[in-house]
Structure formats: structure tokens, C-alpha cells
Amino acid sequence: MTTKTTNAGAGVRELGKRFGEVRALGGVTLDFPAGQVTALMGENGAGKSTLLKILTGDHQPTEGSVLLDGAEVELHSPARARAVGIRIIPQEPEIIPHVSVAENVYAGALPRKAGRRLDRAELRRRIEADLDRLGFSRVLDPDLLGSELTPAQRQLVEILRALTGEAKVIAFDEPTSSLSEQEVEALFGLIRRLRDAGVAVIYVSHRMKEIFQLADRIAVLRDGTLAGVLDAAQASEGELVRLMVGRDLSAMFVRQNVATDQVVLDVQHLSTDDVTDISLTVRAGEVVGLAGLIGAGRSELALALAGDLPVRSGTVHLDGQELRSGHPGAVIRAGLGLAPEERKAQALFLQRTIRDNTSLVVLERLRRWRFVRRTAERELAQQYADRLRVRAPSIEHEVRKLSGGNQQKVVLARWLARKPKVLILDEPTRGIDVGAKAEIYQIIADLAKEGVALLVISSELPEVLGLADRVVVMQNGRITGELDRAEATEERILALAMADDLASGPDLAAAASDEGRTA
Numbered sequence: 001m002t003t004k005t006t007n008a009g010a011g012v013r014e015l016g017k018r019f020g021e022v023r024a025l026g027g028v029t030l031d032f033p034a035g036q037v038t039a040l041m042g043e044n045g046a047g048k049s050t051l052l053k054i055l056t057g058d059h060q061p062t063e064g065s066v067l068l069d070g071a072e073v074e075l076h077s078p079a080r081a082r083a084v085g086i087r088i089i090p091q092e093p094e095i096i097p098h099v100s101v102a103e104n105v106y107a108g109a110l111p112r113k114a115g116r117r118l119d120r121a122e123l124r125r126r127i128e129a130d131l132d133r134l135g136f137s138r139v140l141d142p143d144l145l146g147s148e149l150t151p152a153q154r155q156l157v158e159i160l161r162a163l164t165g166e167a168k169v170i171a172f173d174e175p176t177s178s179l180s181e182q183e184v185e186a187l188f189g190l191i192r193r194l195r196d197a198g199v200a201v202i203y204v205s206h207r208m209k210e211i212f213q214l215a216d217r218i219a220v221l222r223d224g225t226l227a228g229v230l231d232a233a234q235a236s237e238g239e240l241v242r243l244m245v246g247r248d249l250s251a252m253f254v255r256q257n258v259a260t261d262q263v264v265l266d267v268q269h270l271s272t273d274d275v276t277d278i279s280l281t282v283r284a285g286e287v288v289g290l291a292g293l294i295g296a297g298r299s300e301l302a303l304a305l306a307g308d309l310p311v312r313s314g315t316v317h318l319d320g321q322e323l324r325s326g327h328p329g330a331v332i333r334a335g336l337g338l339a340p341e342e343r344k345a346q347a348l349f350l351q352r353t354i355r356d357n358t359s360l361v362v363l364e365r366l367r368r369w370r371f372v373r374r375t376a377e378r379e380l381a382q383q384y385a386d387r388l389r390v391r392a393p394s395i396e397h398e399v400r401k402l403s404g405g406n407q408q409k410v411v412l413a414r415w416l417a418r419k420p421k422v423l424i425l426d427e428p429t430r431g432i433d434v435g436a437k438a439e440i441y442q443i444i445a446d447l448a449k450e451g452v453a454l455l456v457i458s459s460e461l462p463e464v465l466g467l468a469d470r471v472v473v474m475q476n477g478r479i480t481g482e483l484d485r486a487e488a489t490e491e492r493i494l495a496l497a498m499a500d501d502l503a504s505g506p507d508l509a510a511a512a513s514d515e516g517r518t519a
């Protein structure tokens with residue numbers, strides 16, 4: 001184990017970074033001590049990822065320096081940063097699509113046999129040992145191809161990658177955004193072990209709960225400067241929010257009762273490759289929460305409803321009109337909108353502006369929309385960019401230059417602005433800062449009041465409980481239960497989300513470690 005000296009770990013001194021006219025960081029002096037978890041918080045666009053990317057050699061600072069164990073280091077390339085022991089689990093996983101999980105993890109350092117041939121047996125041994133050590137054996141099959149991975153699995157590949165070899169500093173940039181509760185627990189156990197082994201851990205997240213569970217110190221960035229560093233054991237949530245957003249936040253959730261009896265979305269016995277016999281309804285003005293663990297089939301159901309995944313059997317009616325499967329354009333015209341989970345991959349035109357992205361709906365409609373009410377669209381885009389606090393010089397800014405959370409806001413803005421009859425939001429606040437989250441909850445409430453039928457997929461139970469009039473829970477592609485607002489609690493939702501596991505044996509831990517579950 002490492003002995004703790006005062007300046008072991010990483011640090012930055014008077015650090016500054018500009019991207020053209022945008023100042024992402026300025027005058028930041030901060031330490032990341034060895035053997036501690038330092039949380040890095042701040043609103044979307046505050047500069048968190050930029051700071052991490054300087055530590056990992058992906059960006060060069062415009063001013064200031066980086067220290068490692070008290071001495072200045074030049075991190076002129078990612079390879080250099082890696083060589084001195086700095087690792088990052090990035091916000092957007094970078095996965096090679098056509099090779100396996102094992103090869104993705106060991107890319108650049110694959111075990112070779114004589115004659116430079118890939119040593120598959122050795123690779124297999126290593127990856128299985130890694131998965132085992134991290135408690136991820138059950139959630140990640142090492143033979144899957146990069147292109148076959150879910151967002152959660154892609155994240156796990158990045159984590160595995162960062163942990164190969166010796167690391168002094170490990171930075172996690174919103175690592176839990178697509179992980180299930182169980183996976184989060186496994187990850188936290190791992191982070192604590194790294195910390196106890198003397199690694200300087202940097203942890204970026206927008207989730208208060210996690211920060212208080214995990215962090216020793218909390219550093220807050222605001223508009224690219226350091227707003228303060230708090231001792232996690234002493235800090236309160238209110239204090240932290242004030243430091244981040246510069247104001248107090250009133251109640252996060254808006255309680256109202258505006259559901260009508262008019263069924264707008266009516267799904268009957270729907271089956272696809274991923275989900276089985278799904279029946280559910282959403283009424284005008286109603287917010288239905290769709291809960292479940294990662295892999296329960298919620299996103300796949302949403303994609304099938306939007307016409308993006310084929311339907312095998314069953315029906316979907318919108319306002320009494322049957323939606324034909326496999327016609328995304330027709331589904332949108334009929335009045336159903338989906339803000340998908342994988343916003344970057346599925347929904348954003350990165351080379352285009354915020355304004356374009358807010359007003360465009362789907363690629364095939366692009367041409368038709370070009371002639372439509374330019375100024376009205378502009379105003380709408382501006383209005384939602386303001387409400388959601390998209391941090392950019394103007395709405396003519398290219399989306400690819402925005403921070404992760406601000407990109408997400410643009411996709412959401414598009415659908416919120418559109419006000420379809422049925423709006424499906426898949427993890428609408430993932431990666432979004434606390435101030436903008438409150439605004440999104442308000443917008444959801446406003447839409448419900450205007451009679452929109454809302455189906456909200458969320459893995460954050462407080463969010464489901466705070467928003468939904470009714471909660472539908474799924475596991476293994478099926479609906480396992482439904483709870484009214486009055487009867488819904490975190491425990492009940494979780495019990496339904498794991499109904500199959502509970503039915504096959506009371507001991508969850510045993511079920512998790514026992515691959516061949518007895519039926």
C-alpha cells in the first residue's frame with residue numbers, strides 16, 4: 001500500500017482553457033489527493049469534463065499546469081498521461097464496434113503468441129479474471145461485439161479498460177448514468193477499494209446521493225472557475241446546490257392531478273424481439289413512469305412504440321387510430337414523440353446548430369421542415385435553450401461543441417417544444433444538472449396540464465416517484481406490476497423490478513453469484 005505524503009496525488013495550478021470564444025476553465029487551483037475521492041460537481045458546461053480531459057492529455061491547457069505527486073508534468077498526449085498513471089472513464093464511451101468486449105478492453109495491449117498471433121486463451125483468462133474481480137461477470141459477456149453492447153455495457157468496457165495496468169489517478173466522468181442499481185453498487189465497492197489502495201479518485205456526477213455516499217471532498221466548478229471545496233462529511237445538500245447554481249432551488253417536483261379519463265396511448269399484447277405481451281395505457285394529462293432495472297426492455301419498448309424496432313404481434317392505438325409498425329415517420333405524424341436514451345447516437349446532428357437540432361424532428365422530415373416558419377422555430381429554440389439553461393454563446397452554436405449535458409438538453413428541447421399527443425421520454429434527466437432537472441420536471445408538469453400523455457422511463461426511483469401518477473414496472477421484457485401514486489414506494493418498485501429473481505429464491509446475493517439459476 002502507498003504511504004500518504006502530503007502532496008501525493010494530482011493537482012492543477014491556475015489552470016485555464018479556451019475553445020475559441022468560449023472560456024471553459026479559468027484560474028482553477030485544486031488538489032486531488034491520493035487515497036481520497038474528490039467529487040467534481042457543477043452545472044452542465046461548468047468545465048468538469050474539460051478539466052478531466054486536460055489531466056488525461058486529450059486537451060492542452062491554455063494557461064497553468066498539472067502536478068503529479070507534487071511535481072509539474074507535461075501531458076502532451078493521452079499516451080503520456082496513461083504512462084504516468086492517469087486514467088479516465090470518459091463521459092461518452094469509445095468502443096470499437098467490430099471486435100469483442102475482450103479485445104476492446106485490451107486494445108493496444110493484446111496478449112500475443114509467438115508469431116504475433118492473438119493469444120485467445122490468455123485474453124479469455126484475463127478478461128474473465130477482470131470481470132470476476134469487478135463483480136461484472138453476470139452483466140457482461142466478453143464475446144459480445146462492441147456494436148452489440150447496451151449503453152451500460154459500453155460503460156463497463158471503459159471501466160475495465162482504465163483498470164488494466166497501474167494507475168495513480170483515476171477519473172470517472174458520470175460513470176453511473178447508464179448503470180443499474182446493482183451495477184452501481186459493484187462500481188462503488190470498486191471505487192472504495194481503489195481509494196483504500198491509495199489511488200487519487202476523481203468522481204464527476206450530477207447525482208447528489210452518490211456524491212454523499214462516495215466522496216471525501218466535493219469541489220464545485222461554476223462557469224469554469226472554482227466556486228469552493230467542501231468536506232463531504234460536513235456539507236449539506238442545500239449548501240452544495242447553492243454553490244453550484246448560485247441560488248436556492250424550490251421544490252423539485254410539481255404535484256398536480258390533471259390526468260383525464262381519455263386514453264390516448266393504448267398498447268395491447270405487444271410483443272417484439274425484446275418484449276413480451278405488453279399491455280398499457282396512458283391517458284391525456286397523465287404521467288406514467290416506466291421503471292425497471294437496466295435491460296428490463298423499457299427502451300426497446302419505447303423504440304418499438306416509436307416505430308423504430310419491429311413489432312411481432314399486438315396493437316398500438318393513438319387516439320383510437322392504429323399505428324402501423326415499422327413506420328417512424330407515420331408514427332410521428334400521428335402524434336407520438338420519443339426522446340431516446342442514446343441521444344448522441346440516435347438523435348443529434350452534431351455538425352448542426354442548436355437551432356437546427358431543436359426544430360428538426362427526424363431525418364426524413366428534414367427537407368419538408370426546411371420551408372417551415374423559420375422565425376417561429378428560432379424563437380422556440382431560443383425559449384427552450386433559455387429555460388433549460390443550455391450553456392452556449394448562441395443557438396447558432398454547433399451541437400458538437402456543447403458539453404454532454406447541454407447536448408442532452410437540445411434533444412429534449414426538440415420534443416418538449418413539439419408537444420406531441422404522446423411523449424415518451426427515456427431517461428430525460430440523465431447527465432443533467434440539478435437546476436435544469438427541476439426545470440425539466442416543471443416542463444413535464446406543464447405538458448401534462450396541456451393534455452399531453454407522458455410515458456417517462458427512468459432508473460432514478462425518486463424521479464419516478466416524484467413525477468408519475470402511475471408506475472408500470474418491467475423485468476425481462478414483461479410487465480411485472482403496476483402501482484398507483486398512492487401505493488408506490490422505492491421498495492415496492494424494486495421488488496417488482498426484481499420479481500423474477502425473488503421468485504426463484506429469496507437470496508438475491510446467491511442468485512447473483514449463481515450463474516445457472518435453478519428454476
Ligand SMILES: Nc1ncnc2c1ncn2[C@@H]1O[C@H](COP(=O)(O)OP(=O)(O)OP(=O)(O)O)[C@@H](O)[C@H]1O
Nearest residue numbers: 019024044045046047048049050401402403404405
Ligand atoms: N471541443 C470543444 N469545442 C468547443 N467548446 C467546447 C469543447 N469542449 C467543451 N467546450 C465548452 O467548454 C465548456 C465546458 O464544457 P465541459 O464539457 O467541460 O462541461 P461539463 O462541466 O463537463 O458539463 P456536463 O455536466 O454537461 O458534462 C462548455 O461551454 C462547452 O461548450
Ligand SMILES: [Mg+2]
Nearest residue numbers: 049091403404
Ligand atoms: Mg461533462
